[in-house]
Amino acid sequence: MARIAVVAGDGIGTEVTAEARKVIEAVLPGTEFDDYDLGARFYNRTGEVLPQVIEDELAAHDAILLGAIGDPSVPPGVLERGLLLKLRFDFDQYVNLRPSKLWPGTTSPLAGLKPGEIDMVVVREGTEGLYVGAGGVLHKDTPAEIATEESLNTRHGVERVVRDAFARAQRRERRHLTLVHKTNVLTKAGSLWARTFAAVAAEFPEVTTEYQHVDAACMFMVSNPQRYDVIVTDNLFGDIITDIAAAVTGGIGMAASGSVNPERKYPSTFEPVHGSAPDIAGQGIADPAAAILSASLLLEHLGHQDEARRVSEAVAAEVASRAAGASLRTAEVGDRVAAAL
Amino acid sequence: MARIAVVAGDGIGTEVTAEARKVIEAVLPGTEFDDYDLGARFYNRTGEVLPQVIEDELAAHDAILLGAIGDPSVPPGVLERGLLLKLRFDFDQYVNLRPSKLWPGTTSPLAGLKPGEIDMVVVREGTEGLYVGAGGVLHKDTPAEIATEESLNTRHGVERVVRDAFARAQRRERRHLTLVHKTNVLTKAGSLWARTFAAVAAEFPEVTTEYQHVDAACMFMVSNPQRYDVIVTDNLFGDIITDIAAAVTGGIGMAASGSVNPERKYPSTFEPVHGSAPDIAGQGIADPAAAILSASLLLEHLGHQDEARRVSEAVAAEVASRAAGASLRTAEVGDRVAAAL
Ligand SMILES: CC(C)[C@H](C(=O)O)[C@@H](O)C(=O)O
Ligand SMILES: CC(C)[C@H](C(=O)O)[C@@H](O)C(=O)O
Numbered sequence: 001m002a003r004i005a006v007v008a009g010d011g012i013g014t015e016v017t018a019e020a021r022k023v024i025e026a027v028l029p030g031t032e033f034d035d036y037d038l039g040a041r042f043y044n045r046t047g048e049v050l051p052q053v054i055e056d057e058l059a060a061h062d063a064i065l066l067g068a069i070g071d072p073s074v075p076p077g078v079l080e081r082g083l084l085l086k087l088r089f090d091f092d093q094y095v096n097l098r099p100s101k102l103w104p105g106t107t108s109p110l111a112g113l114k115p116g117e118i119d120m121v122v123v124r125e126g127t128e129g130l131y132v133g134a135g136g137v138l139h140k141d142t143p144a145e146i147a148t149e150e151s152l153n154t155r156h157g158v159e160r161v162v163r164d165a166f167a168r169a170q171r172r173e174r175r176h177l178t179l180v181h182k183t184n185v186l187t188k189a190g191s192l193w194a195r196t197f198a199a200v201a202a203e204f205p206e207v208t209t210e211y212q213h214v215d216a217a218c219m220f221m222v223s224n225p226q227r228y229d230v231i232v233t234d235n236l237f238g239d240i241i242t243d244i245a246a247a248v249t250g251g252i253g254m255a256a257s258g259s260v261n262p263e264r265k266y267p268s269t270f271e272p273v274h275g276s277a278p279d280i281a282g283q284g285i286a287d288p289a290a291a292i293l294s295a296s297l298l299l300e301h302l303g304h305q306d307e308a309r310r311v312s313e314a315v316a317a318e319v320a321s322r323a324a325g326a327s328l329r330t331a332e333v334g335d336r337v338a339a340a341l
Numbered sequence: 342m343a344r345i346a347v348v349a350g351d352g353i354g355t356e357v358t359a360e361a362r363k364v365i366e367a368v369l370p371g372t373e374f375d376d377y378d379l380g381a382r383f384y385n386r387t388g389e390v391l392p393q394v395i396e397d398e399l400a401a402h403d404a405i406l407l408g409a410i411g412d413p414s415v416p417p418g419v420l421e422r423g424l425l426l427k428l429r430f431d432f433d434q435y436v437n438l439r440p441s442k443l444w445p446g447t448t449s450p451l452a453g454l455k456p457g458e459i460d461m462v463v464v465r466e467g468t469e470g471l472y473v474g475a476g477g478v479l480h481k482d483t484p485a486e487i488a489t490e491e492s493l494n495t496r497h498g499v500e501r502v503v504r505d506a507f508a509r510a511q512r513r514e515r516r517h518l519t520l521v522h523k524t525n526v527l528t529k530a531g532s533l534w535a536r537t538f539a540a541v542a543a544e545f546p547e548v549t550t551e552y553q554h555v556d557a558a559c560m561f562m563v564s565n566p567q568r569y570d571v572i573v574t575d576n577l578f579g580d581i582i583t584d585i586a587a588a589v590t591g592g593i594g595m596a597a598s599g600s601v602n603p604e605r606k607y608p609s610t611f612e613p614v615h616g617s618a619p620d621i622a623g624q625g626i627a628d629p630a631a632a633i634l635s636a637s638l639l640l641e642h643l644g645h646q647d648e649a650r651r652v653s654e655a656v657a658a659e660v661a662s663r664a665a666g667a668s669l670r671t672a673e674v675g676d677r678v679a680a681a682l
Contacts, residue, residue: 080525109564111452130492135529145496147533151476155486182577184421188476192488215584222563222588223450236523240581243556247563 005061009039011276012286013067019288019334020295026338027307040071049082066271091266093259096124100245105320120228123165124238128157131235165232166204176229180217256293270298314340344373346402350380352617353627354408360629360675361636367679368648381412390423407612432607434600437465441586446661461569464506465579469498472576494530506573507545517570521558597634611639655681
């Protein structure tokens with residue numbers, strides 16, 4: 001039986017995670033869940049973000065189901081660096097997986113696009129680049145202040161995520177992989193990515209490939225998102241591109257993500273892309289679709305392909321059946337999806 | 342009389358620049374133009390990108406009118422780093438100015454947006470950040486390879502561009518300025534930007550301010566671009582955001598830019614955001630609108646506010662008058678705009 005650590009977190013995180021859990025229980029009865037109280041409330045109470053003993057306990061689970069972390073009462077960066085990014089780094093979650101689809105029942109802000117026309121996955125590197133936290137500040141708060149940020153990239157780190165992206169592209173219908181970087185400006189890291197990409201491509205002759213600069217890719221993401229199948233890119237570019245991909249497929253309401261350690265040496269984290277939304281928290285009106293789709297990614301990662309597919313189909317059916325403008329109750333959405341399974 | 346260096350460059354660069362020059366001649370008769378043959382052809386012929394003597398000559402001009410640089414025959418990065426970025430750095434062009442408007446006669450890919458509804462300027466820092474070229478590669482082409490890129494940010498560099506952006510916001514109707522960064526991950530550079538922004542804000546009490554993470558800003562750029570008035574951001578984020586801004590206002594056909602040294606100690610460069618488009622070069626069918634709008638920014642920078650306004654209004658009128666689907670001749674567009682002045 002799968003053992004899942006639940007970090008429901010703050011704001012609507014707790015509400016949507018309850019529904020994701022409900023759905024996993026419906027499709028995989030007997031799954032064990034252990035709740036962990038982490039996030040803004042925990043930090044404000046204890047002054048700690050992620051005690052080592054808790055992290056050790058998390059490490060003993062098969063996966064982590066996360067809601068959303070963050071509250072205006074906590075300074076920016078504290079929970080992000082101390083919890084979300086710490087888990088990505090410590091648990092070697094080097095594949096940050098973000099599918100974007102234009103689902104039936106959802107509307108793209110782009111004119112004339114029909115459901116089904118956008119269907120892409122961004123494979124974002126999760127453990128390197130500008131996210132490593134290297135750099136420093138000198139002469140703070142003086143006119144002489146300087147601040148640096150260092151992007152660290154290894155052949156090891158780039159190769160493994162690029163290979164993962166090729167393998168995913170290989171399993172999809174269109175078998176197309178786009179590398180996104182900024183090789184004309186970031187010539188050092190860009191060259192490492194481009195050379196590694198070319199080397200790994202030789203192992204996947206059936207996958208067609210393409211390179212785009214990040215600025216051009218962001219433009220195409222708006223003018224022609226249909227062109228993308230799988231995208232592989234670095235940590236920061238992936239952060240940006242996946243939010244645009246979410247926007248053109250109708251917003252973050254359906255945006256799921258996984259921070260994955262493919263070898264399953266460490267637990268992977270699955271969470272909706274949206275935040276804790278303090279403005280609507282506590283009212284039971286948050287849409288749990290993205291959280292439930294994240295649960296579907298979790299099931300897939302744990303080898304339950306069939307259950308994963310059934311869950312995402314049930315979410316799609318639920319969303320497609322929504323009457324335009326009808327108000328939504330978080331728990332009812334979860335109930336309907338669970339009942340359909 | 343203004344002395345302008347013309348770097349028409351490659352591909353459609355030469356074609357659209359001829360029209361921009363025609364328009365400047367119409368509105369400021371007597372302007373002196375000196376042509377410089379730089380870009381891919383020059384590089385392929387001489388093996389040099391920007392000889393020091395040429396750069397010294399460029400430095401003696403009031404401004405540089407640039408077309409587009411680049412050709413598949415030149416490895417990526419060579420002309421970008423050796424010419425475009427070199428001018429930005431050597432001529433201290435720290436304000437990279439990119440207005441985006443939804444003009445009458447153009448169509449946004451975003452559903453339901455009407456001309457006039459988007460009107461923003463991105464003030465992108467032009468001389469710091471990840472563009473400085475710092476970093477290196479170790480153990481190249483071995484499994485132990487690492488590549489680094491370093492983002493360098495100074496209080497000096499951030500403060501001057503932030504102050505420029507506040508001053509621009511102050512002169513506009515809505516007087517709203519958005520800082521875009523990624524303070525929750527890039528905590529060192531982000532903190533420098535945020536603290537500097539807050540300090541300069543005190544000098545501009547009439548400007549309302551807002552902060553957004555770059556990923557959220559890119560999402561809003563698609564879901565609600567109307568919300569933006571002036572945006573100030575770092576070099577790389579600005580590169581990305583301005584391409585999205587161009588995309589949501591109908592593509593790069595109307596996207597003008599200036600790399601500006603506000604003190605006019607060095608010449609500023611004005612160029613369309615689009616590239617050299619080798620695929621359509623030589624056919625006389627490239628739209629010179631963005632190049633002519635860049636000429637308008639040039640005129641404004643040199644203190645010819647009235648002429649600048651007349652040029653951009655003439656371009657707007659020309660674009661608005663285009664029959665849907667009609668084919669376009671580069672020279673005719675320039676002729677019509679020049680004739681209208
Ligand atoms: C919260 C933040 C640290 C995080 C990131 O930048 O990766 C978020 O934007 C995301 O995309 O998961
Ligand atoms: C060509 C390239 C170096 C340049 C940049 O990244 O600044 C371009 O994309 C731009 O936006 O002017």
